[in-house]
Structure formats: structure tokens, C-alpha cells
């Protein structure tokens with residue numbers, strides 16, 4: 665699945681809806697046993713949640729958007745397929761979450777590419793299920809420090825921390841992702857799927873059990889004037905950076 669929503673593959677409501685529909689089709693196709701996620705936009709895997717979906721909109725819109733974000737994560741983290749992220753560009757926040765939610769992450773070894781859960785830098789808080797996914801990948805200590813600082817890690821640092829599993833030159837990315845996929849698909853599906861489910865079930869169940877509460881927390885938090893102000897300032901900062 666190739667993300668192609670220029671300029672930065674931000675995760676808008678439309679993007680997320682298409683992502684979920686595409687994933688569901690693949691999940692229901694008995695001939696499809698694995699998916700590689702990558703980007704068709706140069707230098708960007710995904711810039712994370714589309715900030716304009718969380719700024720200056722109605723409470724109803726925030727709730728609809730957040731349910732879609734939850735749905736995307738539930739489907740991907742709970743997927744029966746082998747999921748490999750071929751990270752060919754920067755991947756902050758929600759973009760990093762997509763990569764973390766896969767079974768395996770391969771990143772291009774470009775010192776300009778960054779990845780991480782940088783929510784704290786925007787004055788927002790990664791919800792518990794972002795945090796759980798991060799902890800399950802890198803462990804508690806690394807996740808705690810990285811989340812509190814809202815760190816964006818270079819590709820080599822991300823590799824050192826275990827945030828990504830492998831680094832490769834750009835020209836080798838697709839070949840490596842295909843090789844990893846072949847390795848994972850060599851196992852019997854039922855054994856791999858039951859093992860994956862055993863490893864991820866508690867974290868998935870936690871969101872399922874608290875889904876509406878999580879929507880309300882998001883809506884209350886994001887609609888605070890202080891948070892709206894932080895998001896507006898962040899968007900301004902992104903625009904100014906270009907001038």
C-alpha cells in the first residue's frame with residue numbers, strides 16, 4: 665500500500681477512511697497474506713494526523729475524526745496479515761504510529777529523515793494506546809524519555825533505540841521489505857496469527873473497552889482554547905519555516 669497524498673501524506677479523515685477501506689479489502693482477500701506500507705511522496709512517509717482536522721472544527725467533527733483514528737489503529741494493530749513498514753521518509757507522530765503498529769519496520773538510512781512521537785512538542789499528549797504501542801516496541805524507559813521530550817529521532821538513533829528494526833540504503837528498501845515479508849510468510853499462518861494476537865490482545869482490548877471514553881477525552885482536550893492556540897501556533901511555525 666503506497667501512501668500518495670501530497671505534499672506530506674497527512675492523515676486527514678479522507679486519508680484514514682480510504683486507508684481503512686483498503687486494509688479491510690486486503691484483510692478479506694484470502695490470497696493476501698501480507699502488506700508492505702510505503703510512501704509515494706518523496707522524503708515523507710507520513711507527517712502524522714492532519715492538524716487541520718483538529719483545529720477550528722466542531723466537537724462533532726473532532727469525535728468523528730478520533731473514531732476514525734482509533735479504527736485505523738485497531739484494524740492495523742489487530743491485522744491477521746504480516747505488516748511491514750518500509751519507511752522512506754520522515755514520520756512524525758501519527759506517521760510513526762503507523763510504523764510502530766506494523767510487525768516490522770525498515771527505514772532508509774538518510775540522516776535527514778526523522779521519526780518519533782513528538783506530540784509533547786505540539787503541546788498535546790499521545791493517548792494511552794499510542795504510548796502502549798510505543799512501549800511494546802522499544803520498552804518502558806526509552807518510551808518514557810522519548811514521549812516526555814517529544815523526541816524526533818534520526819534514522820540511526822531510531823535504529824539504536826529499537827524504534828526501527830533495520831536501516832537500508834534507499835535503493836535497497838523494496839528488495840529488503842520483500843525479503844522480510846517472505847521470511848515472515850514462510851511460517852504457518854495460524855501459528856503466527858495466534859502468536860501475534862497473544863502479544864497484542866491486552867493492548868487492543870484496552871482501547872475497545874474504553875473507546876467512547878477515549879473519544880470524549882480527545883474532544884474535551886482538543887477543544888480547549890489553550891490547546892487550539894498551541895495547534896494554531898504550530899501550524900504558523902510550519903508555514904513560516906518555508907519563507
Ligand SMILES: CCCCCCCCCC/C=C/CC(=O)SCCNC(=O)CCNC(=O)[C@H](O)C(C)(C)COP(=O)(O)OP(=O)(O)OC[C@H]1O[C@@H](n2cnc3c(N)ncnc32)[C@H](O)[C@@H]1OP(=O)(O)O
Nearest residue numbers: 674711712713714715716756757758789881882885902903
Ligand atoms: C490526558 C489527556 C489525554 C487526552 C488525549 C488527547 C490526545 C491528543 C492526541 C493527538 C495526536 C496527534 C498526533 C499527530 O499526529 S499530530 C501531527 C504531528 N505532526 C507533526 O508534528 C509534523 C509536522 N510537519 C512537519 O514537521 C513537516 O511538515 C515535515 C513532515 C517534516 C515535512 O517538511 P517539509 O519541509 O517537507 O514540508 P512543510 O513543512 O513545508 O509542509 C508542507 C505543507 O504541509 C503542511 N503540513 C505539514 N504537516 C502537516 C500536518 N501534520 N497536518 C496538516 N498540515 C501539515 C504544512 O503546513 C505545509 O502547508 P503549506 O504548504 O500550506 O504551508
